Amino acid sequence: xxxxxxxxxxxxxxxxxxxxxxxxxxxxxxxxxxxxxxxxxxxxxxxxxxxxxxxxxxxxxxxxxxxxxxxxxxxxxxxxxxxxxxxxxxxxxxxxxxxxxxxxxxxxxxxxxxxxxxxxxxxxxxxxxxxxxxxxxxxxxxxxxxxxxxxxxxxxxxxxxxxxxxxxxxxxxxxxxxxxxxxxxxxxxxxxxxxxxxxxxxxxxxxxxxxxxxxxxxxxxxxxxxxxxxxxxxxxxxxxxxxxxxxxxxxxxxxxxxxxxxxxxxxxxxxxxxxxxxxxxxxxxxxxxxxxxxxxxxxxxxxxxxxxxxxxxxxxxxxxxxxxxxxxxxxxxxxxxxxxxxxxxxxxxxxxxxxxxxxxxxxxxxxxxxxxxxxxxxxxxxxxxxxxxxxxxxxxxxxxxxxxxxxxxxxxxxxxxxxxxxxxxxxxxxxxxxxxxxxxxxxxxxxxxx
Amino acid sequence: xxxxxxxxxxxxxxxxxxxxxxxxxxxxxxxxxxxxxxxxxxxxxxxxxxxxxxxxxxxxxxxxxxxxxxxxxxxxxxxxxxxxxxxxxxxxxxxxxxxxxxxxxxxxxxxxxxxxxxxxxxxxxxxxxxxxxxxxxxxxxxxxxxxxxxxxxxxxxxxxxxxxxxxxxxxxxxxxxxxxxxxxxxxxxxxxxxxxxxxxxxxxxxxxxxxxxxxxxxxxxxxxxxxxxxxxxxxxxxxxxxxxxxxxxxxxxxxxxxxxxxxxxxxxxxxxxxxxxxxxxxxxxxxxxxxxxxxxxxxxxxxxxxxxxxxxxxxxxxxxxxxxxxxxxxxxxxxxxxxxxxxxxxxxxxxxxxxxxxxxxxxxxxxxxxxxxxxxxxxxxxxxxxxxxxxxxxxxxxxxxxxxxxxxxxxxxxxxxxxxxxxxxxxxxxxxxxxxxxxxxxxxxxxxxx
Ligand SMILES: Cc1cc2nc3c(=O)[nH]c(=O)nc-3n(C[C@H](O)[C@H](O)[C@H](O)COP(=O)(O)O)c2cc1C
Ligand SMILES: Cc1cc2nc3c(=O)[nH]c(=O)nc-3n(C[C@H](O)[C@H](O)[C@H](O)COP(=O)(O)O)c2cc1C
Numbered sequence: 001x002x003x004x005x006x007x008x009x010x011x012x013x014x015x016x017x018x019x020x021x022x023x024x025x026x027x028x029x030x031x032x033x034x035x036x037x038x039x040x041x042x043x044x045x046x047x048x049x050x051x052x053x054x055x056x057x058x059x060x061x062x063x064x065x066x067x068x069x070x071x072x073x074x075x076x077x078x079x080x081x082x083x084x085x086x087x088x089x090x091x092x093x094x095x096x097x098x099x100x101x102x103x104x105x106x107x108x109x110x111x112x113x114x115x116x117x118x119x120x121x122x123x124x125x126x127x128x129x130x131x132x133x134x135x136x137x138x139x140x141x142x143x144x145x146x147x148x149x150x151x152x153x154x155x156x157x158x159x160x161x162x163x164x165x166x167x168x169x170x171x172x173x174x175x176x177x178x179x180x181x182x183x184x185x186x187x188x189x190x191x192x193x194x195x196x197x198x199x200x201x202x203x204x205x206x207x208x209x210x211x212x213x214x215x216x217x218x219x220x221x222x223x224x225x226x227x228x229x230x231x232x233x234x235x236x237x238x239x240x241x242x243x244x245x246x247x248x249x250x251x252x253x254x255x256x257x258x259x260x261x262x263x264x265x266x267x268x269x270x271x272x273x274x275x276x277x278x279x280x281x282x283x284x285x286x287x288x289x290x291x292x293x294x295x296x297x298x299x300x301x302x303x304x305x306x307x308x309x310x311x312x313x314x315x316x317x318x319x320x321x322x323x324x325x326x327x328x329x330x331x332x333x334x335x336x337x338x339x340x341x342x343x344x345x346x347x348x349x350x351x352x353x354x355x356x357x358x359x360x361x362x363x364x365x366x367x368x369x370x371x372x373x374x375x376x377x378x379x380x381x382x383x384x385x386x387x388x389x390x391x392x393x394x395x396x397x398x399x400x401x402x403x404x405x406x407x408x409x410x411x412x413x414x415x416x417x418x419x420x421x422x423x424x425x426x427x428x429x430x431x432x433x434x435x436x437x438x439x440x441x442x443x444x445x446x447x448x449x450x
Numbered sequence: 451x452x453x454x455x456x457x458x459x460x461x462x463x464x465x466x467x468x469x470x471x472x473x474x475x476x477x478x479x480x481x482x483x484x485x486x487x488x489x490x491x492x493x494x495x496x497x498x499x500x501x502x503x504x505x506x507x508x509x510x511x512x513x514x515x516x517x518x519x520x521x522x523x524x525x526x527x528x529x530x531x532x533x534x535x536x537x538x539x540x541x542x543x544x545x546x547x548x549x550x551x552x553x554x555x556x557x558x559x560x561x562x563x564x565x566x567x568x569x570x571x572x573x574x575x576x577x578x579x580x581x582x583x584x585x586x587x588x589x590x591x592x593x594x595x596x597x598x599x600x601x602x603x604x605x606x607x608x609x610x611x612x613x614x615x616x617x618x619x620x621x622x623x624x625x626x627x628x629x630x631x632x633x634x635x636x637x638x639x640x641x642x643x644x645x646x647x648x649x650x651x652x653x654x655x656x657x658x659x660x661x662x663x664x665x666x667x668x669x670x671x672x673x674x675x676x677x678x679x680x681x682x683x684x685x686x687x688x689x690x691x692x693x694x695x696x697x698x699x700x701x702x703x704x705x706x707x708x709x710x711x712x713x714x715x716x717x718x719x720x721x722x723x724x725x726x727x728x729x730x731x732x733x734x735x736x737x738x739x740x741x742x743x744x745x746x747x748x749x750x751x752x753x754x755x756x757x758x759x760x761x762x763x764x765x766x767x768x769x770x771x772x773x774x775x776x777x778x779x780x781x782x783x784x785x786x787x788x789x790x791x792x793x794x795x796x797x798x799x800x801x802x803x804x805x806x807x808x809x810x811x812x813x814x815x816x817x818x819x820x821x822x823x824x825x826x827x828x829x830x831x832x833x834x835x836x837x838x839x840x841x842x843x844x845x846x847x848x849x850x851x852x853x854x855x856x857x858x859x860x861x862x863x864x865x866x867x868x869x870x871x872x873x874x875x876x877x878x879x880x881x882x883x884x885x886x887x888x889x890x891x892x893x894x895x896x897x898x899x900x
Contacts, residue, residue: 023622023629030622032656040535060554062652072654075562081531082566085490101555101772104586112525116486116532136554170522172473172480177743179518187513196588201510202522204484204522219892263810277529293627306593380605 007377007407008384008425010053010093011046011396012266013039013079017302018271018355019390020067020300021291027394033073034271040086047419049400050415052425053091054123055214055234056080060100061133077109084117086373091216091422093122098151100128102139104197111203111212119207119421124214124234125225127151129329131306134427144328153192154212154445155229158187162210163267164200184433208421209431214267218246218332227253234258234386237268237361238336243381265383265426267438269397270377272369281364288390289357294349297356304337304355305328316351360390365410366402373403374412382427384426414447455855456864457827458834460503461496461846462488463529468721468808469840470517470750471741477844483523490605491537492846494713498522499850500865503541503572505664505684505836506530510550510581515749515757527559534567541872543572543664546859548601550578554647556827557611560661561653569657574664574684575675577601579779581756594778601612601804602640603662605679610638612660613883614650636885659881667781670698673822675790680714680746681878684836687718690848692830715833715876718826721840722819731814734750738840739807744799747806754780754787754805765799808842816852823853824862834876843897866870 015033016022023030032038043054056076076094083092092113096106106123126148134141142150188199215222215230223246226233233250238242246268251261273288275281292300298310305326305391313320319341326334341351362369373385389395407413417425417447465483466472473480482488493504506526520687533542541562546556555572564571577597585586588594592600613701619634638649665672665680673696676683687693694720703710723738725731742750748760755776763770769791776784792800812819823835857863867875 016730021627024624024627026624029626031620034565045861049696059652062650064632064635066652071630071652072615073652074565077528078531078559078562078566081528082535085532087534100552102550102552102587105551109525109528112528115524116528117486132648135648136553165522170481174474174476174480177471177474177746180521183515185514196585198582199512199584200512202509202521202523295674296627375729450581 007373007412007414008052008427010055010091010386011044011051012388013054013056014387014388015069015392017075017390017392017395018388019288019291020069020296022391023068024291025288025391025394027397033069034393036074036079036082039074039079040083041393043083043087043090043378045396045400047087047090048415049404050413050417051090051387052384052417053120054080054083054095054420055122055124056094056128057124058095058128059133060097060128060412061130061136063132063278065125065303067300067303074290077113077446078246080121081113081116084113089120089417089420091120091122091212091425092117093124093125093212093422095216096129097126097133098154099142099147100133103154103157103195104161104201107201107243108156108203109289110158111162111201111206111397112207113204114208114211116144119423121146121206122212122232122422124216125151126216127333133328139330144219144331145221146224148217150194151225152228153194155225157188157192157197159197159210159229160190160434161197161201162206163188163198163435164188165205165434166435167205169205194335205433206431207422209433212422212426212428214216222332223253225266226250227255227259229387230255231423232265232267233425234267235271235382236333236336236419237270237381238340239361240376240379243268243376244379247380247382264430265428267385267386268382268386269388270362270373271360271388271395272373272399273360273390273395274364274366274369276366276402277364278345279370284394285359285363289353291359294352297352298348300356301352304334310348311346316347319346319348319351351414357390366406370406370412371412373407373412377412454719455862457823457862458502458550458877460505460698460834460836461492461501461539462836462838463504463506464838465493465519465523465842467840467842467845468838469738469741470519470746472602472841474517474741475738475841475844477841477847482842483519486524486532488526488532488736490528490690492541492842493533493537493852495846497537497540497742498812498865499854500863500867501540501837501871502834502867503543503570504530504533505572505574508545508547508576509580509583510547510578511580511586513582513757515645515753517643517750517753522798527563530571531566533697534563534570539570539867539870541570541572541875542567542661543574543662543872545574545666547575547576547578547583549582549592549597553604553607553645554611554651557608557651558609560650560654561656564656564658564661565653569873571656572662572664572682572872573667575601575605575679579781581779594669594781595671598667598789601627601643601675602623602678603644605675607638607640607642607645607647609660609679610640610884611647611649611651612656613785613885614638615655615887616883623828624638631681642880644832655883656881658873659883662872662876662878670781673700673703676700676714677705678707680877681873682717683834684719686783686786687831688790689811690826690829690831692825693718694829697830697832702718713878715878716752717834717836719836719838720812720823721810721838721845722823722849722853723810723845724814724816724819725729725853726815726852728818732846735813739803742807744802745800748798751787753803759797760802767800768795769798770795793844807840816856820853820856823857824860827862
């Protein structure tokens with residue numbers, strides 16, 4: 001691997017954008033979160049620009065305090081299946097919770113998306129932070145650690161189901177009437193602590209061997225799960241140093257699980273704001289910040305802390321002491337918010353605004369943003385980035401029109417995706433079956449973009 | 451309602467066709483069950499011909515004895531979401547089991563499909579006959595009656611979730627920052643015998659009010675469920691008289707549940723085989739019958755009876771006595787098979803062939819088939835038909851090219867779908883919300899095709 005390599009980008013598809021009030025921004029359609037034409041337009045623009053995958057976050061519980069985007073949005077598998085037909089090459093990754101779904105169903109739906117898209121499916125494995133979710137599924141919300149134990153077994157089951165059929169199991173010989181080769185069928189027969197799943201799966205093996213596993217928990221336990229199973233990790237990007245340290249930790253975890261550092265690709269989420277001048281970028285940021293009142297910012301902050309009511313505290317006093325609040329939900333996020341507030345001596349107001357409408361790490365001219373992305377990348381802060389723009393329409397346009405040309409001029413970006421599958425785009429080899437002879441069918445990675 | 455009205459047709463999308471060895475027929479691609487281009491081609495041809503909906507059956511358990519089509523096929527929601535983009539008007543109905551899924555997830559996925567397709571989603575509610583399914587979900591297979599009790603509560607929950615938001619709940623007022631109207635949000639808060647579901651659903655109300663409910667169980671209990679909830683029923687079509695009697699029973703059940711006979715549309719499944727002459731149609735049938743050996747026919751029959759091994763009986767002796775076998779699975783089907791064998795004095799061989807490769811009720815020239823369909827329709831044997839061709843490619847081509855023109859000439863078919871949603875296509879009014887003022891928002895049916 002040379003250091004002067006192409007940087008792969010994924011793109012969050014999240015309606016109007018990551019900012020809670022992005023729907024109010026004039027560059028977006030206000031119904032963006034439920035507007036298929038908008039989603040298709042964004043995905044096609046991204047694909048034409050060589051973005052390697054679209055990424056759909058998700059949640060399974062809302063109440064009237066939820067942010068607008070969460071109240072009314074597409075379900076990931078359905079919208080990604082629609083995008084599979086509306087696009088040709090871009091990867092299609094969606095979030096599904098291992099705490100509130102069935103492995104047989106999820107294995108199958110992802111395998112079906114993979115078949116439909118010709119090998120472009122990815123799954124962002126989450127354990128579901130939001131405690132209220134349990135109320136939609138008639139059961140108790142498992143604790144943070146238990147959720148990860150469930151996820152571990154769940155992934156083992158799903159990957160086992162995905163290997164139910166060898167790649168060449170379906171012979172379909174019309175003359176003899178032989179449809180499949182019995183020796184190439186593997187019935188899972190899983191009996192575990194949380195799941196009993198007989199199998200086999202009722203769909204062929206994936207064009208990419210198996211769909212790509214993304215993982216998005218950042219706690220120690222989350223990193224352990226990523227090291228064991230993940231092909232790619234979606235993470236926060238608080239600073240270059242922290243992101244580089246996180247990257248090393250995940251790769252170290254992969255090595256401890258008998259894998260190689262390059263087997264798991266780290267994608268910090270970034271939301272660049274770009275202007276033709278630095279001042280124009282600042283103006284864009286201020287326009288975004290002004291979409292929000294302080295009360296909305298407090299409510300947004302409260303979401304991470306079990307909808308804690310922050311209006312009870314003085315706005316300009318130091319960030320309050322919260323004990324264990326939120327630690328069973330978004331643990332890595334709440335720990336970081338608390339640590340930041342303490343370290344930088346932030347008030348509640350400053351913390352709420354920093355969380356609800358953060359000043360991005362990447363803001364300024366296209367040259368500045370491109371150079372910063374290259375600097376992070378070369379310093380080992382991730383293998384690529386997931387773009388999560390505060391305001392989707394403006395963010396995508398600016399990135400594609402302004403930043404990508406600079407990255408190209410620097411020799412650090414290519415619009416051509418060399419392969420056909422998401423694994424190809426990520427520079428990952430086709431996934432070998434657990435039933436294959438050791439080393440036999442793990443093909444080398446295609447000439448990689450990543 | 452006049453008697454000389456247009457007859458609506460749905461079309462089963464089942465890969466190579468309903469015949470277990472349809473993949474061997476030269477008119478089909480052998481991988482039809484997992485071939486997206488084939489599915490899109492068929493759906494577009496059907497749409498252009500004015501077929502009102504595509505219909506995807508499903509199952510959640512296979513083993514090496516399963517018929518080829520079931521071993522390797524798309525999952526319904528994903529393929530229907532893909533078809534939503536590949537087509538413009540045709541309805542998109544898929545099968546999902548109430549015994550092996552979560553109402554919150556299913557309500558949401560169907561609502562998302564409905565949003566993506568502009569109001570074309572339908573759900574074929576099944577309770578899952580196949581006992582082995584339990585082995586993929588780590589629980590016991592509920593009994594026939596219990597399955598229907600679960601289904602009843604499940605449908606109540608799903609329909610409640612679909613009414614979480616009033617049609618005009620999302621105001622999205624950029625000036626004031628008001629995204630939704632709190633008075634138009636309804637949190638379900640369901641506490642029942644089988645399900646605890648808080649809600650609300652995280653997606654807007656359906657373009658058609660609610661997705662269309664199909665139901666496909668034919669036992670007394672199944673008919674009761676249909677009478678209470680179904681907008682449409684998919685059923686067998688053993689004979690005109692039996693189908694007409696079944697149609698009356700379902701409509702009677704609807705009336706007993708305080709609905710009207712026209713609120714539930716009955717769709718018998720038919721698989722016409724058409725030739726330019728009667729002899730050509732017979733030849734086509736023989737070619738289809740020859741796709742199958744007697745051993746394959748016995749195995750196919752066994753599927754309905756918990757994979758009972760029928761090779762243990764003499765082939766030409768009368769159909770054996772089976773007691774309760776299969777009655778916890780495909781009850782209405784197994785009862786019918788047993789009754790038929792007894793009544794017609796069939797041997798095991800004859801029964802197996804009649805089940806595995808049945809001579810269709812509709813076979814002959816286009817004129818004959820069209821006239822028979824009209825005769826059934828006018829005699830009250832259903833409100834339309836679901837086409838389930840033994841061999842898909844040949845069946846669709848022959849029906850579209852040969853039969854539809856005759857139906858048109860008879861004034862009993864129109865290629866133009868007058869409305870935009872599946873409810874429009876079925877001649878059903880937009881579904882009113884349970885929170886609407888009585889009679890307020892139930893709009894009259896569009897000028898109906900059905
Ligand atoms: C960058 C990032 C993205 C995430 N995306 C989602 C998501 O889309 N849906 C979800 O339910 N949880 C999401 N999570 C939550 C995680 O799955 C996990 O449940 C939570 O972060 C707690 O685990 P942790 O303490 O290991 O981070 C995300 C977490 C991170 C760090
Ligand atoms: C015409 C028809 C089509 C059916 N389609 C399916 C299907 O696609 N998937 C499934 O699991 N069950 C299907 N079923 C099974 C029913 O949902 C039900 O579980 C079974 O028929 C037993 O109920 P019953 O005795 O009321 O018919 C179908 C049944 C009929 C009669």
